Amino acid sequence: MKIFRNGVALSVLALAVAVAAGAQDRPESILPPGFGDPAPTPSPTPAPAATPGGAPSTVQPLPPGYVSPSATPTPTPSATPTPVDLSAYELPAFARRSLADVGAVGPDTGGLGPRAFANSDGQMVERLMRRLDAPIPSRWLSIALRRALVSRVDTPPRVGGADFAAERAWLLLRMGEADAARAVVQAVDVADYTPKLFQVAMQAMLATGDPAGLCPLVEPALTVANDTGWLFARAMCSAFAGKGPQAIPLLRTASRRTGRSVDALLAEKVIGAAAQGRAVTIEWNGVDRLTAWRLGLATATGVAVPDELLAQGRPQVALWRATAPMIAPDVRATLADRAAAQGVISNLALVDLYSEVEASDTANSPAATAARDLRGAFTEKTVDGRLKSLRQLWGGDGDRWTRYGRLVLTARAAANIPASTDYAEDAPRLIASMLTAGLDRPAIRWERVATSGDGWAMLTLADPRARDVAPDAIELYRGSDTSRNTLKARMLLAGLTGLGRLSPEGAQNLAKTFEVRFGQQNAWTRAIDAAATRGDAGTVLLLYAVGMQTGDWRGVPPEVLYHGTAALRRVGLGGEARMIAAEAIARL
Incomplete structure (x- = not known):
């Protein structure tokens, strides 16, 4: 897709990972136009005609x-x-399924609404799908995008x-x-x-x-x-x-x-x-x-x-194998942490897999050891004993994907730990673990314990009560001006701004301090904002993923988190927006 500005063609995908670059359209304000105003009610508008050119000759291969x-x-x-002439294989008319709406999951069973892509140009949406470099770094965005792609949705125009x-x-x-x-x-x-x-x-x-x-x-x-x-x-x-x-x-x-x-x-x-x-x-x-x-x-x-x-x-092959029931459980377990971190395997499915491992004859394998620790995290009689098992699962020398996958594995075991200042040292990982499975309400119990640091930041972003946050709290969270602390503070600022949890004045002042240009406009920002205005939740998720095409969270600009969070909130996916923003803190 090409979007034109000042006579120059700008590629959405070329700009997707460089949202923070370039001059602002409105130098007098770092915030985008209309920030602080009530979000308009999405209403369908005609899809823009696709501009000529830019379509590849083939779908991107595996x-x-x-x-x-x-x-x-x-x-x-x-x-x-x-x-295709398939008259010999045609179903009777009463049994035929329409091509006007195709998908496997309806809104009553967890899918998005039927209009998730309906007001977008279909050829543009197809090109974005074809060119998206997957997997993407966010577990929660991957889950949400999968939901959009499997939903029974109306076929958009021109496809x-x-x-x-x-x-x-x-x-x-x-x-x-x-x-x-x-x-x-x-x-x-x-x-x-x-x-x-x-x-x-x-x-x-x-x-x-x-x-x-x-x-x-x-x-x-x-x-x-x-x-x-x-x-x-x-x-x-x-x-x-x-x-x-x-x-x-x-x-x-x-x-x-x-x-x-x-x-x-x-x-x-x-x-x-x-x-x-x-x-x-x-x-x-x-x-x-x-x-x-x-x-x-x-x-x-x-x-x-x-x-x-x-x-x-590439990673997707290991993810396919992690979910193949024909492969032995202990082999799948070596791949499952990565699959869980990527959003392909849920907490419940991961726990079931490790239960299979424990029941099999692999007593001395690393996966069997992890399975025993997981059992201990649920069944040890004392809180200290359960925490010891959790720490053993969280420890080790695995890569960042494995470490995050173990947080997914322990989400419900973490929710069973009572919130107490006696366990304040473990609070950030307990909170991060619960939020991998969307357990925001059990996590909120820790707010009186996690009053600072990463635990506080994750809870502040995940809080379903949508309470306003004082700008000073973000400054305090940054603490020492190290590059990692500053990056996390910028992401916290981006998430809270997108969620509408900061005053316009406070957000603008912090944006100047942290050199975050929320008001910058380019092809990608205009595309995702327009999709949100049309109410096209599926297109918003797809464009958010386009903006997040990078190896890990360290490469995601805070401007992408801001625009994606704000757009999801506008199309009624506020829960997903909160989880993605909290994930940024957990994985940086």
């Missing part, structure tokens, strides 16, 4: 190597829905429902959300699939380790793409259907394209398992890259993938 064995594996965009579902699923896969991606592609009737959706659907089934999920798609997919992956899938699906004798010649036909490669052997192994055929041994010698095909079929058949191949992968 990391190099994570593709099917096809020569053209990358989903290609369709500016308009591509018709087709099937292709819009494909773009959403493709982004979910890059976020590590394999199960959510699968749910989105399955929310479209096969008769309405476009070539792009067929390709993304294959990636989703492979990411979840479920080759049988390809079977309803095989025959119609082969009418639009003579892809090697679909030829192998046809052979495997024959075996799944109890037609083992037919599967072998179909496998030979597909294998002519690849020879007796590891791709063909993995397909043969699936067929053997389905049709009780001969065993197939998979040798990884000479295999120099791991594709989605190889990962998916290996996961489905219990074949161990060499560590050196897994090490090639």
Whole structure:
């Protein structure tokens, strides 16, 4: 998407990570226009026409190597829905699902409202999804964005429902959300699939380790793409259907394209398992890259993938494996902390996983030790004993993702610790842990204990009572003028300003002191503010993620936190806004 200012084209994505750069549009005020005024009630407005140019020729692929064995594996965009003759597979009219609203989760089961993207230009939204570099550093923003992408929402103007579902699923896969991606592609009737959706659907089934999920798609997919992956899938699906004798010649036909490669052997192994055929041994010698095909079929058949191949992968591959039930619990546990920190695994799911680990025969593994500590954090008879178990879980030499993942693991155990000055030293981590699971009300009990420092800052941001904060308190929080203290204070200022918890005068004075330019306007700020005005919650979340494309929280400008927080509050996602702002303090 291009947005023009003073005759110069500005790219939203080029500006997303540089919101703090450049001169202010209104040098007389550091705050944005209208700050302090009541937020207007969002009302639908016509979506702006997309400007020409800027559309890539292909959807951003998964990391190099994570593709099917096809020569053209990358989903290609369709500016308009591509018709496919699937008359033989059409459902009766009464059973057809509409492409006017596509998704897996409705508002009554946790999804966003149907108008989450409806007033935005669909082609612009697709381009933003396609170019978003995922995963992003915020657990809570990732969770909120997943919610938007799986929701049953009205298809926005200028895109087709099937292709819009494909773009959403493709982004979910890059976020590590394999199960959510699968749910989105399955929310479209096969008769309405476009070539792009067929390709993304294959990636989703492979990411979840479920080759049988390809079977309803095989025959119609082969009418639009003579892809090697679909030829192998046809052979495997024959075996799944109890037609083992037919599967072998179909496998030979597909294998002519690849020879007796590891791709063909993995397909043969699936067929053997389905049709009780001969065993197939998979040798990884000479295999120099791991594709989605190889990962998916290996996961489905219990074949161990060499560590050196897994090490090639980007984070989303580990996230897919962390949620694969076919993989042993102790192996998934080594990946689960990262997945929890990223928002892919919830506190409850993580506790369940470690319960499985404890019940398995892995008594001496690090995961089993953590599982025993987790049990102690819930069951030790004294508070001191439970805190000792929590400290052991929080300790160790893991990376920042693992450390934050352990806070997710202990959220409900932390909520069981009584708020007392006797445990003031542990208060910041207890508060941070509770807030990873959104337990803001149990965390607020600690406000009489955590009267300063990070514990106070997190509680102040997460407080659902929306009480005003004195500017002096932020100055006091910064304390010594170190770079880390200043960064945290700037983020606290940004979060409170976006939440409307500071007076306009106090926010402006602190913004000058901390050199934060909330009033700066550029393509990204105008886009997210406009989406909030239209009431497009899904577009707001997507643009917020665009602004947060960086390796970790240290690279997120406070201006991004401010505009994202303010926009979420305006579209009715104040709870998510508070959790994201508090997360910034916990992870810096």
